[in-house]
Amino acid sequence: MRGKKWIGLILFLAFVGFVGYSIYSSQQEDDIATVRTAEVTEEDITDTVVTSGMIEPSETQEIIGQGLVTELNVSVGDTVEEGDTLLTYVDGTTFEADFDGTVTQVNVAEDAADNSAQQGRPSLVIANLTDLKVALQLSRSDASEVEVDQAVILTYNDTEFEGTVSEIDPVATQQQTQTGATTQLGATVTFDSDTSGLIAGFEIDVDIIVDSEEGALVIPVEALNYNENNEPYVFIVTDGIAERADIETGIQSEAIIEVTNGVSAGDQVVLSPGADIEDGLEVELEN
Numbered sequence: 117m118r119g120k121k122w123i124g125l126i127l128f129l130a131f132v133g134f135v136g137y138s139i140y141s142s143q144q145e146d147d148i149a150t151v152r153t154a155e156v157t158e159e160d161i162t163d164t165v166v167t168s169g170m171i172e173p174s175e176t177q178e179i180i181g182q183g184l185v186t187e188l189n190v191s192v193g194d195t196v197e198e199g200d201t202l203l204t205y206v207d208g209t210t211f212e213a214d215f216d217g218t219v220t221q222v223n224v225a226e227d228a229a230d231n232s233a234q235q236g237r238p239s240l241v242i243a244n245l246t247d248l249k250v251a252l253q254l255s256r257s258d259a260s261e262v263e264v265d266q267a268v269i270l271t272y273n274d275t276e277f278e279g280t281v282s283e284i285d286p287v288a289t290q291q292q293t294q295t296g297a298t299t300q301l302g303a304t305v306t307f308d309s310d311t312s313g314l315i316a317g318f319e320i321d322v323d324i325i326v327d328s329e330e331g332a333l334v335i336p337v338e339a340l341n342y343n344e345n346n347e348p349y350v351f352i353v354t355d356g357i358a359e360r361a362d363i364e365t366g367i368q369s370e371a372i373i374e375v376t377n378g379v380s381a382g383d384q385v386v387l388s389p390g391a392d393i394e395d396g397l398e399v400e401l402e403n
Contacts, residue, residue, distance in 0.1 A: 149392055149399045153353055153384040159334050161374055163327040163367045164269075165258045169250040169305065171272075171316050173243035179203070179211045181230050181239045188226040190240070194219045202240055205230070217242040248311045250279065250320055253291065253300040259284075261326045268305050271321040272314055281324060282306040327367050332374040339385040340365075340373060350379065351386040351393055353401065358386060360395035 179202065187204040190196060196213040203224065204210045221241035223232045232239045250270065254262055268279040285302040305322065314320070339350050348365050351358045363378030379385065384401075386393060393399070 149358075149390075149397060150402050151351075151353065151358070151389065151393065151399045152387040152402045154336050154339060154387055156333055156335055156375070156379045156381055156383040156385060158331050158381055159372065160330045161328065161332050161334055161367050161369050161372060162325050163369060165254075165261055165324040165326055167252060167254065167258060167322050167324070168319050169252040169270075169322050171314055171318055171320050172249055172251050173217075173245055173316050174247040174249050174306075175215050175217065175244040177214045177217070177242045178238040179240040180233055181205055181209060181211065181224075182233055183207055183209070183230060185224045185226055185228060185230055188222070188224060190219045190222065192219055192222050196242060202242070211240070213242055215242075215244055216246075217244045220245075243316065245316055246311075248307060248314055248316060249282075250305040250307075250322060252303040252305060252322060254303055255298075255300060256288075259288070259301040259303075262303060262324055263326075267325045269323040269325070270305065270307070271323070272318070275313065277311065277314075277320075278308040279305045280308055329367050329374060332366065333376075333379060333381060334372040334374055335379065335385050336387060337368065337371060337373050338388050341389065350375075351389050351395075352379065353384045353386060353399060356398055356400065358389075358393055358395070358397045358399045 181203070182205070184206040185203055186206050187201075189200070190202055195218050196202065196216070198213055198215050200213045202211045202213060202219075219240065220243045221238065223235075223237055224230045224239045230239050262281060262284065264281050264284055266281045268281060270277040270279050281303060283304040288299050288301040290297050290299050305324075335350065341349050341351075343349060347362065349360055349362045352361050353359075361378050364376045366374035366376045368374070386399075
C-alpha cells in the first residue's frame with residue numbers, strides 16, 4: 117500500500133509540474149511581440165509639391181468700348197484671325213483681333229449702346245485656347261521649394277500632361293478665402309505636351325517635382341520613428357530580435373522615404389511599431 121501511495125504522489129507531482137511548465141511556456145510565448153516588417157529596397161524616388169491650378173488661355177484680349185455699336189461681326193464661340201474686325205462704334209472706332217483666337221464673351225449688341233464699362237465688364241473678349249497655361253497659388257512652405265524650370269506632371273480627368281514651371285511672381289499677394297485672408301505666391305506652369313481635351317476655366321491637379329534620386333535606399337514612411345530630439349530611427353529585425361538603428365533621411369515621397377545612413381538593402385524594418393517595441397526585444401514576424 118505504501119508503494120502505491122508513493123507512485124500516486126509521484127504521478128501527482130509530475131502532473132502539477134507539467135501544468136506549471138505549460139502555463140510558463142504559454143506566458144513566455146505571449147511575451148513575444150508580433151510585428152509587421154518591410155524590406156529596405158533600392159528605388160527611384162521623387163519629392164513633389166502637390167497642389168492644383170486653374171487652366172487659363174496663354175493670351176486674352178479684353179475690349180472695352182463705349183457708344184453705339186454699329187457693327188458686330190462675331191458671337192461667342194467664333195474663331196478669329198489676327199487683324200479681323202470685331203466690332204465698330206458710331207464714332208468710327210474699330211477694334212481688331214490682336215491674335216488668332218476664340219471669342220469667349222460678347223456683352224454688346226449691334227445697334228445698341230455699349231454699357232458694359234458701367235457694369236464692370238468688357239465689351240468683348242477673345243482668348244487663345246490652343247495655347248494654354250496653368251495659374252498656381254503657392255503657400256509659403258510650397259513656395260520655398262518651387263523654382264523656375266522644374267518639371268511638372270499635370271492630371272486632368274485621369275489623363276497626364278507634362279509641363280514646366282515657367283514663371284514665379286516676385287512678391288506674394290493676399291487672397292481672401294471663406295476662412296479669412298491668406299498670403300500666396302503666384303506661379304505659372306506651361307504645357308510641354310499636347311493640350312487637346314483641356315478646357316480653360318477648370319482646375320487641374322499639379323505635381324511639381326522639386327527633387328529626385330535614382331537607386332536610393334528607401335523604407336516605407338510608416339517604419340519611421342522619432343526620438344525626443346526629433347531624430348529619426350527604425351527597428352531592424354535580425355534573427356528574431358528587434359534592434360534600434362538611428363538613421364539619416366533624405367527625399368520623401370507620399371509613401372516612402374530615402375535613408376542615407378543607418379540601414380542596408382535587404383534589412384527588415386518594423387512597420388508602425390507600438391510602444392512595447394524596444395531595442396533587444398524578441399519578436400516574431402506576422403504571417
